[in-house]
Amino acid sequence: MATRTVIRAPEELCIYSNLTRTETLNFLNKIDSKLLILQELIIVDLSSVKLATAAASLLLFAVINRAQLLLEDTNIVRFRLPNKTVNSEGHRYIVKTGLSRALQSGTISKLEELKNDEQYFQSSAEPNIHLFSTIEMLQSKANLNDEQLLLLSSGISEAMLNVSHHAYEHTDFASHVKTIGKRWWQCAWFDHLTDSTVFIIYDLGVGIFKSFTNFQKPTSPIYELEVMRTAFTLGKTRFGTPERGKGSEDIKAPIHSMYAKRERLLVYSGRAEYTFTSDSEVAQTDYNPEFIPGTLVQWELSPIREKSDD
Structure with missing residues (x-):
């Protein structure tokens, strides 16, 4: 043995x-x-x-x-x-x-x-298929209204599509993609105690910095954080075309909305950490000495509930 x-x-x-x-x-x-x-x-x-x-x-x-x-x-x-x-x-x-x-x-x-079996932990390489089962699973427990559901599903959809469009677009990942596809791993659940929905998606691809800078290497912590902030700015896109660059707004949209009372977006990629909450108008970026391969995106949303007529 x-x-x-x-x-x-x-x-x-x-x-x-x-x-x-x-x-x-x-x-x-x-x-x-x-x-x-x-x-x-x-x-x-x-x-x-x-x-x-x-x-x-x-x-x-x-x-x-x-x-x-x-x-x-x-x-x-x-x-x-x-x-x-x-x-x-x-x-x-x-x-x-x-x-x-x-x-x-x-x-x-x-x-x-x-x-x-609607387990918390799942994995897929098919965004167009897996989005619907994920939203259906969350909605069956979270019971969001139409506007809340649209915001959350748009954010999740964009995160899944980002994996498909950007995460593995390098020759280093050719055999990876051929064997297991442009795969991500996710964790999603509804917390009854806090009345909040949590969704986390993670890929093991090139990361935001390399994707956004056409596979450059960070020259300084400040530059890496600057790229992270830029990646989540309206109209900014690695393709450099004005019709693109709206995806980051879909990812951020659930945070400052009238449909949720407490929200938090957290992103880890490389050594950069990005946090955007409902308590602040400006996102916070931090540099961590440890390197996290790929990209992790996490939402925590506590929806405003409509009062019952009873």
Whole structure:
């Protein structure tokens, strides 16, 4: 029997915090290197995880699922999961959310089952098809009005199309696209406690900076942040044509609307972080020392509810 390398997860999987981002990304990079570069058999030990936030969980799903699909081998990775009795917090984050099931969905047919069962974690390379099932799943639980639903669906649609149009447009990704398509990974749910809808989409493509600058390398942190801000400015587009460049407005539209009372857009790409909330007229950009491959976009929306006549 072949020996497997054990990769132990940190107790907190989180990229939102400066305190946990480095350790989380190092863990993910180690998995990616072992699977895709060294092509070693591994065991990912999640048994001691106490916290796994949504974005970090999605990155873990993406890194592992990409390797499973590209190598066409679900046996390359096995998992040690948190025991419900010994580690109830970890069990809640890893097992109850459906993350453990997603991590073991290493074939197209199993990914299709995630969609059919309306799991939080899903993956697709077909924006025109997957948008409708995603919106239908969210709407069945969130019960948004027509205007709210239109804003959210327009943002999600644009994010999915961005993956299809931009994320993998480089020769480095030719065999990737041929094998598994222009794929993204997503996490979506409605939180009854906070009455909020959350949607996160992540691709492992070239990232916003390279896509927007025609594959240049950042010369400084300031330049990388400037490109991130420009990418989310009305009328700005990597194609340089005036009829394009409206997509970023669709992504931002749910944030400053009359249809939601609390909204937040969060984007990670490369070392740039972009935050746009309903509390501010101006987006905030921050530079992180850690590199996040591809692009992650996250919305959190709490809709204004119409008062009942009762």
